Amino acid sequence: xxxxxxxxxxxxxxxxxxxxxxxxxxxxxxxxxxxxxxxxxxxxxxxxxxxxxxxxxxxxxxxxxxxxxxxxxxxxxxxxxxxxxxxxxxxxxxxxxxxxxxxxxxxxxxxxxxxxxxxxxxxxxxxxxxxxxxxxxxxxxxxxxxxxxxxxxxxxxxxxxxxxxxxxxxxxxxxxxxxxxxxxxxxxxxxxxxxxxx
Amino acid sequence: xxxxxxxxxxxxxxxxxxxxxxxxxxxxxxxxxxxxxxxxxxxxxxxxxxxxxxxxxxxxxxxxxxxxxxxxxxxxxxxxxxxxxxxxxxxxxxxxxxxxxxxxxxxxxxxxxxxx
Numbered sequence: 001x002x003x004x005x006x007x008x009x010x011x012x013x014x015x016x017x018x019x020x021x022x023x024x025x026x027x028x029x030x031x032x033x034x035x036x037x038x039x040x041x042x043x044x045x046x047x048x049x050x051x052x053x054x055x056x057x058x059x060x061x062x063x064x065x066x067x068x069x070x071x072x073x074x075x076x077x078x079x080x081x082x083x084x085x086x087x088x089x090x091x092x093x094x095x096x097x098x099x100x101x102x103x104x105x106x107x108x109x110x111x112x113x114x115x116x117x118x119x120x121x122x123x124x125x126x127x128x129x130x131x132x133x134x135x136x137x138x139x140x141x142x143x144x145x146x147x148x149x150x151x152x153x154x155x156x157x158x159x160x161x162x163x164x165x166x167x168x169x170x171x172x173x174x175x176x177x178x179x180x181x182x183x184x185x186x187x188x189x190x191x192x193x194x195x196x197x198x
Numbered sequence: 199x200x201x202x203x204x205x206x207x208x209x210x211x212x213x214x215x216x217x218x219x220x221x222x223x224x225x226x227x228x229x230x231x232x233x234x235x236x237x238x239x240x241x242x243x244x245x246x247x248x249x250x251x252x253x254x255x256x257x258x259x260x261x262x263x264x265x266x267x268x269x270x271x272x273x274x275x276x277x278x279x280x281x282x283x284x285x286x287x288x289x290x291x292x293x294x295x296x297x298x299x300x301x302x303x304x305x306x307x308x309x310x311x312x313x314x
Contacts, residue, residue, distance in 0.1 A: 092241025099245035
């Protein structure tokens, strides 16, 4: 009789312990999500109100939620990943806020006259300075001098647009698009000068 | 029409980030993913993304999900623009030029069999 009572008591105790274990792990699981979010909220205190909307609400928080959901089945990975992301932002929040303010304040459209590179209807166009420096470097960089590049262009297929011609040259000779555009542009300029002189 | 990309001088860290976008220009990229792929901490990555976005090299958007179904808010993604990709190619070539060792310098090796 006593043995039965002990067995019953043992079973009840085991059930209670199992239920408690479940409750405790559930509680810990909840805290795992809260800890990185609390760190992230702390990081957001370095942001001004407008930045809290654009940086914290739109960028940081969705990323953290994604990190926490993505590793849902592995609580330790989730804790490490989420905490690492939130902590790195806590450390760098001031720097990010400062950069955002700088780029926001100075966000004026670029002036095409001072920009060394622009993409117009005729393809990639370099500023005169950049163009000269590219042309000067071409023999050393490509191992082929300019007259030889011009000969290759003249013996290549005929294209109507400069961009098509530069793309063909870049692909055919295996050089960068920047150099190919510079060669094509230089070739055109010299041809025009020859025509004017003739 | 897409505005032209503003000129930016790339640093090696910026190059590591923009290269990821050039691997697949149609692929949207996310902050945490970029931190892992570029091996850059958030304090480096986010300011770089802001500079690229401001210069017109990158454009940002919202992930196309239903937050209620997914149980999480939509993330912000970045994608390279056409003019940004072109400018990035050019600037990566420039950066590679800046770090190319001079051709005249050859490593001096000890002659074979020498004990000195």
